[in-house]
Amino acid sequence: MSDVVIASGKGGTGKTTLSTNLATLLAEEDPVVLVDLDVEEPNSGLFINGTEIAREIKYKMIPRWESDACTLCGLCQQVCNFHSIIKLGKEIMVFPQLCHSCFACSELCPTNCLPMVPMRMGQTTHFKLGNLVFVESRLDIGQEQAVPLIAQTKECVKKKYSSIGFKIYDAPPGTSCPVIEAAKDADFIILVTEPTPFGLNDLRLAVETMRELSKPIGIVINRHGIGNDEVDAYCAVENIPVLARLPNDRRAAQLYSRGERIYTQLPEFKKELEKVALHIRSLSEGGRQ
Amino acid sequence: MKEIVVISGKGGTGKTSITASFSILGTKDLVAVDCDVDAADMHILLKPDLGESQDFYSGEVASIDQTKCIACDKCAKVCRFNAIDREGVRYSVNTLNCEGCGYCARVCPVGAITNISQKVGVWYMSNTRGGFSMVHAKLGIGADNSGKLVAHVKNQAKALARRQGKKYVLVDGSPGIGCPVVSSLSGANYVVLVTEPTVSGIHDLKRVYELVKNFKIHAGCIVNKADINPEITEQIIVYLRAEGIDLLARLPYEENFTKAMVAGQTIVEFDNGMLKKNLTDTWQRVCRIVDEQQGES
Structure with a gap:
């Protein structure tokens, strides 16, 4: 069993390229689940043309004010650390976008006037393509919190696909709460970067974040050959393995632009991708022993 | 004082390189803000002196x-x-x-x-070699509340622009559609969307523009790397027309974006050809559109 999370500090470095190509390559031999956790801008599905097998609406719980027995004591406003419930004159107003679903206002209300009710935040769709199961979660526009949807998606995948050995998660970019939620239960993290000053700056932040989580990491350098050698130098100094160097190639950019698989058409790319696949297989075997 | 926010939905489209170029072009008229606090990169091009700094608690x-x-x-x-x-x-x-x-x-x-x-982080009020001020921040590792830090640095920049009597606040926005980008957008007078003609570029552009529409902010779009896929570039242009979004520029796939970055410069300092001319025209056009708008931020 191995849960591999593919992340990056900087956006647009090739997380989705690596996730989709790697998952399909692994699926040529073994069952694989690919999960798109970049719920704000899910892109993996543009590269995987599977058949839809299931779809679920995802909800988060928010309080709903029932005025009948309310004494307007204001305790709900006092206990909410997120300012998502306020007393305004003779009314209690709820701001669902700010609510973290902690249930404090609801359960501490002395007159039970704030029952928790589900509110739609997005949806999760499951697809199948040969050996590959692809799960995509998509946050509704206007929803501000990605974390609850990421958490629910992980839970759903864990339950539904426990028998599948390889799980690849395409994480959101950055270093803040959505990435932590996506990465905190991983067995191994792959950080994708590009060999440029922006790539290196954001890679450093991503490495610090994953070290904070005490996760083993490997680096994949995308668009290798553009920019400079400082990412390689940094990885050597920090003693982080570089798993592969995907070549900088205009043809790869063009294939990506059309939503096509790259490794099936660019042998140089495939050769590097196979190194990543090999590493993941070795992790998985290590885990079984 | 008007607020111009540059966002992209998808990462890696050239948003920060373009925003930094705009800041050098508009130098005497603006305060620049890096609201991509998760992965702040604009300082790499603008190299601000780290001026006044303050811790941010949230x-x-x-x-x-x-x-x-x-x-x-x-x-x-x-x-x-x-x-x-x-x-x-x-x-x-x-x-x-x-x-x-x-x-x-x-x-x-x-x-x-x-x-x-x-x-959750530290924010800075700094000076750049362009002579303008820049407000930027470094988010702590794994920190929550990046939306609040974004709102905070933006408010600081607006106050500074008012004190200095500047015409514009130029914002390098956050990716995605969640709380940091909502904070980046709130209060904006004009949004510049930077996209690329890829299946994911157009997909993310449409999603983030749905959010911009909720705020009722007028927007323009720069299609970067336009020649990588002319067919999708056409699809983007049709979409922009249908939505009433200004087509600001079509830029070619250019390794000078990366070369300028390696040299620690903005594109308009590094490149003296078409790219510089294109970006200069685009910035002037954005200024004209914003200047003609009614109302202040």
């Missing part, structure tokens, strides 16, 4: 005083975030899981739990 994390805890389990029962760890009778807080809602502290019968305010 949100809380629970902490259990072992000497007071009676292991009654009430905190663990109410916590919805699986943030109370138990080892026999020793209770502690898993700070990664804790959302800082404070529910546990309210139900603890012996007052053993306190909420500690979290330092």
